[in-house]
Each structure stands twice: as structure tokens, then as C-alpha cells.
Amino acid sequence: MTIRYHEPAMSALDSLTLAHVEQTSVAVVDDLDRLIGEISPSTLAYCYETAAAAVMTLSAGDLLAYIDCGGPPEDLVDLVKVILQEKKLGALLELMDEELSLSSSSSCSVSSCSFDDELGVCRNNGSGRYSSARRAEAITCYSNSSLVAVMIQALAHRASSVWVMHEDNTLIGCVTFKGILKVFRSLANARPITR
CATH class of the missing domain: 3.10.580.10 (CBS-domain)
Structure with a gap:
């Protein structure tokens, strides 16, 4: 199960469903079939609900960056918001804004986050809380x-x-x-x- 990095992440939904059943992932590849990363149901399970908006709006490559350790980059969050506005999905945009404002106080930033190889998740060094996503490294x-x-x-x-x-x-x-x-x-x- 593969998806090209520039294809819409939403086009991988059927593959993600199958990956969940088979306990595997969807490979994100470049145009030469080189592996860039993977999108797995277990990784998405660790994400906040805003990842659903990211799946609906971003390319597979951008989704990898969105769900990677440390939380989504601000430019991708802004891109998701713009696309949600263009698609007139105001309710989802409001949910996303609410979720991001709640999570900003509890999730770790890239600068204060360390990777825990034992658990495969990022941990906030200050509070011991876990961030919203597992690493997307395949x-x-x-x-x-x-x-x-x-x-x-x-x-x-x-x-x-x-x-x-x-x-x-x-x-x-x-x-x-x-x-x-x-x-x-x-x-x-x-x-x-x-x-």
C-alpha cells in the first residue's frame, strides 16, 4: 500500500483502513518509489482530532510533517485553516481552533521535546506529558x-x-x-x- 507524497492524503483512506486491519502502514513514496515515510493508523491514533482536518486538506507528504513528533508546524496548521475556509468548513475550523488552543498548553514544542526510543513517542521534559503524535519514521x-x-x-x-x-x-x-x-x-x- 503506497501513496505518492504529492497526492492528497485523503486518497489513502481506503489503504489506511486496510492497514488498520492488517496492522501495517501506508508507505509514502516519491516519484522514483523511494520511501519517504509512512502513515500508520497507530500514528494517527496518537494525534489530536485536528489530524482529521489535515488528512482532508493536505498532501501525503505534508501529512507526514503534520503528524511527526513535536506537533504540526505552524505553516501547515495555517494551510489547513485556509483550505478549510475555502471549502466552507467553518465548523471543522472552529473545532480545530478550539483543539489547538487546548493542546498548546499540554503538548510539547519541538524545542522542549525529546524522543523516547523505548516508547516511540515524544515526551515533554518539563511535565512528563506526551505529545500528540508518534514519530513518522519508517x-x-x-x-x-x-x-x-x-x-x-x-x-x-x-x-x-x-x-x-x-x-x-x-x-x-x-x-x-x-x-x-x-x-x-x-x-x-x-x-x-x-x-
Whole structure:
């Protein structure tokens, strides 16, 4: 499941629904199929409700920046507001303004935010609160990586999927943790039992 970075993020909604069911993500790629990042249902689950407005109005590439650690950049927030006004979605704009004013006192800014590798979220150093989003950085491996190495990488990052890349960093596909376990199970079942 991929989307080009310049395509509307809203065009990935069906893929995001499927990604939720399959516990994976939607890859955001450039025109040469190089992975830029990923949009995952679990990342969106950590976002404030304003992310819905961002999905409706931004490109996939801009959405990556919007949901990344530290909160959305001010220029993207302004862009979302302008587009909502153009589409005459005043109620959503009001909800967004209200949500942003409430979250500004509780979410961390980029300058006061540190990434917690254990949890995969940003933490406000002052209050211990968590910001609104997980990092949008994708976990990758290469086609010649061993399945054990990929499984260890997925476990270390608490990821349910890992993107598989060619040596030139173009995207091949995705390996899910569920798929890895299925391969190991089939290998274990194929071995003859010796006594």
C-alpha cells in the first residue's frame, strides 16, 4: 500500500483502513518509489482530532510533517485553516481552533521535546506529558536481510511491519510481524520429529 507524497492524503483512506486491519502502514513514496515515510493508523491514533482536518486538506507528504513528533508546524496548521475556509468548513475550523488552543498548553514544542526510543513517542521534559503524535519514521530493511534480523528489528522498534527496500532505496514491499511468525511456524511444522 503506497501513496505518492504529492497526492492528497485523503486518497489513502481506503489503504489506511486496510492497514488498520492488517496492522501495517501506508508507505509514502516519491516519484522514483523511494520511501519517504509512512502513515500508520497507530500514528494517527496518537494525534489530536485536528489530524482529521489535515488528512482532508493536505498532501501525503505534508501529512507526514503534520503528524511527526513535536506537533504540526505552524505553516501547515495555517494551510489547513485556509483550505478549510475555502471549502466552507467553518465548523471543522472552529473545532480545530478550539483543539489547538487546548493542546498548546499540554503538548510539547519541538524545542522542549525529546524522543523516547523505548516508547516511540515524544515526551515533554518539563511535565512528563506526551505529545500528540508518534514519530513518522519508517523502519526499513533490505531484500537480502535475514528474517531473524528483520524480526529482531521489528521487536526492537515495537513495529508491526518493516518496509523492504532495494539497494537503491526503492520500495519493494512490506514484511509484517504476523507474516514472519507464519513463516517460522511453517518451518517448525515442516521439520520431521526425531526421537
